[in-house]
Amino acid sequence: MSDQTLDLAAADAAQWNGPRRSEHPTAVVAMAGAGQLAQMCQQAAVSLGVELRVLAGKSIEPAVAAGARALIGDNSGRNLRALAEGAAVLTFDHEGFDPEMLSQLKAEGVHMAPSPEAVLFAQDKLVARQNLSRLGYPLPPFAVAESIEEFDSFADEHGWPMVAKTPRGGYDGGGVFVLDDRDAAVNLLAGNPGTLILEPLLAIRREFAVQAARSVTGEIALYPVVETIQVDAICHEILVPASLPEEVRFLATEITRRLVEEIGATGMVAVEFFLTDDGVLINELALRPHNSGHWTIEGSITSQFEQHLRAVLGWPLGSTQITAPAVATANILGPDNGVDPSTRAAEMIADPGVHLHLYGKEYRPGRKLGHVTVLAGEIGTAREKTRRALATLEGGQG
Ligand SMILES: Nc1ncnc2c1ncn2[C@@H]1O[C@H](COP(=O)(O)OP(=O)(O)OP(=O)(O)O)[C@@H](O)[C@H]1O
Numbered sequence: 001m002s003d004q005t006l007d008l009a010a011a012d013a014a015q016w017n018g019p020r021r022s023e024h025p026t027a028v029v030a031m032a033g034a035g036q037l038a039q040m041c042q043q044a045a046v047s048l049g050v051e052l053r054v055l056a057g058k059s060i061e062p063a064v065a066a067g068a069r070a071l072i073g074d075n076s077g078r079n080l081r082a083l084a085e086g087a088a089v090l091t092f093d094h095e096g097f098d099p100e101m102l103s104q105l106k107a108e109g110v111h112m113a114p115s116p117e118a119v120l121f122a123q124d125k126l127v128a129r130q131n132l133s134r135l136g137y138p139l140p141p142f143a144v145a146e147s148i149e150e151f152d153s154f155a156d157e158h159g160w161p162m163v164a165k166t167p168r169g170g171y172d173g174g175g176v177f178v179l180d181d182r183d184a185a186v187n188l189l190a191g192n193p194g195t196l197i198l199e200p201l202l203a204i205r206r207e208f209a210v211q212a213a214r215s216v217t218g219e220i221a222l223y224p225v226v227e228t229i230q231v232d233a234i235c236h237e238i239l240v241p242a243s244l245p246e247e248v249r250f251l252a253t254e255i256t257r258r259l260v261e262e263i264g265a266t267g268m269v270a271v272e273f274f275l276t277d278d279g280v281l282i283n284e285l286a287l288r289p290h291n292s293g294h295w296t297i298e299g300s301i302t303s304q305f306e307q308h309l310r311a312v313l314g315w316p317l318g319s320t321q322i323t324a325p326a327v328a329t330a331n332i333l334g335p336d337n338g339v340d341p342s343t344r345a346a347e348m349i350a351d352p353g354v355h356l357h358l359y360g361k362e363y364r365p366g367r368k369l370g371h372v373t374v375l376a377g378e379i380g381t382a383r384e385k386t387r388r389a390l391a392t393l394e395g396g397q398g
């Protein structure tokens with residue numbers, strides 16, 4: 001590295017939120033981002049003796065509250081460079097980093113998992129769609145649109161309603177628009193949304209996901225297929241194992257295995273799928289721990305967060321075996337009635353089988369603030385208990 005880089009790192013040292021926590025970490029992992037995924041990685045890092053250091057936008061973010069050493073600053077190359085300095089590997093808890101900047105850091109010798117090339121499959125839905133389509137993976141029909149004429153020609157082929165998506169920055173359904181007719185498209189375009197991806201509004205029979213870990217050594221571990229239940233494009237529940245026909249589970253698992261190899265992913269990967277009348281289609285990929293894998297904290301021998309650390313460090317991968325016949329996870333979304341879930345923690349865990357995870361985030365209606373997981377002999381019981389835990393948020397002001 002150049003002297004200039006070292007100087008910058010030294011200058012940035014002033015922004016660290018405190019001294020190193022341990023003099024003898026087993027390894028140092030830099031994670032760009034400090035949200036709930038980094039928070040849960042930090043919980044796993046503590047047990048492994050790993051020092052996790054995170055890049056946080058503010059001095060209080062979930063991973064920082066959980067004790068990760070934090071560099072406070074924006075997503076600049078300078079901060080990423082300082083974060084990675086002295087760490088075994090740089091990894092990510094979200095996709096919001098400029099791909100050119102990541103390539104530049106790689107060229108400077110920063111070891112990254114996943115690589116900037118692999119990140120492209122998760123960062124930009126349009127680039128991902130185009131690349132996956134070129135590689136022959138099963139996808140929904142799609143087109144790119146910037147003008148109403150492009151909506152019209154997609155409608156000529158697929159009809160209304162259709163779905164328009166922003167290629168970047170959307171999560172929890174935030175960049176997904178269901179358009180009933182041409183007027184709705186005109187309205188959407190009036191807001192200057194930029195380039196959009198168009199898809200038919202699919203008749204989705206089921207949604208499911210597969211988690212995989214691929215180590216920097218090339219070792220791969222696959223988790224059982226999970227069913228995800230979305231309401232208004234937001235994931236509410238994860239049910240494990242997915243009650244899908246054996247051939248569907250097999251196909252999705254094989255697609256995932258091939259995909260992580262082919263794109264050279266490293267760390268945790270989640271592949272979201274739709275089951276439609278046209279068969280199994282890929283929706284999107286995440287190259288990091290993912291909401292659909294939170295059940296693994298209690299429901300698998302190795303949580304996705306521990307597995308991510310193992311994979312990016314090139315350590316042996318852990319067992320992905322499920323620890324109960326059935327596991328249900330339900331997301332805690334800020335309720336509309338003003339009740340802040342953090343004020344109802346005790347009520348939510350009244351059933352002794354409920355595992356509660358709160359992310360320490362400020363309450364807002366609809367915001368994902370935590371999740372609950374229940375292990376049981378069969379899925380109906382597990383699901384019922386998660387529902388009862390969430391029902392304690394209903395009624396009255398918090
Ligand atoms: N073409 C489609 N037809 C019908 N429903 C769709 C379509 N595309 C997306 N959806 C619904 O919207 C949900 C969110 O879509 P998508 O995964 O693209 O958005 P997202 O905001 O990136 O989601 P997240 O960050 O929660 O994974 C899907 O899980 C599905 O329920």
Ligand SMILES: [Mg+2]
Pocket residue numbers: 272283284
């Ligand atoms: Mg999604």
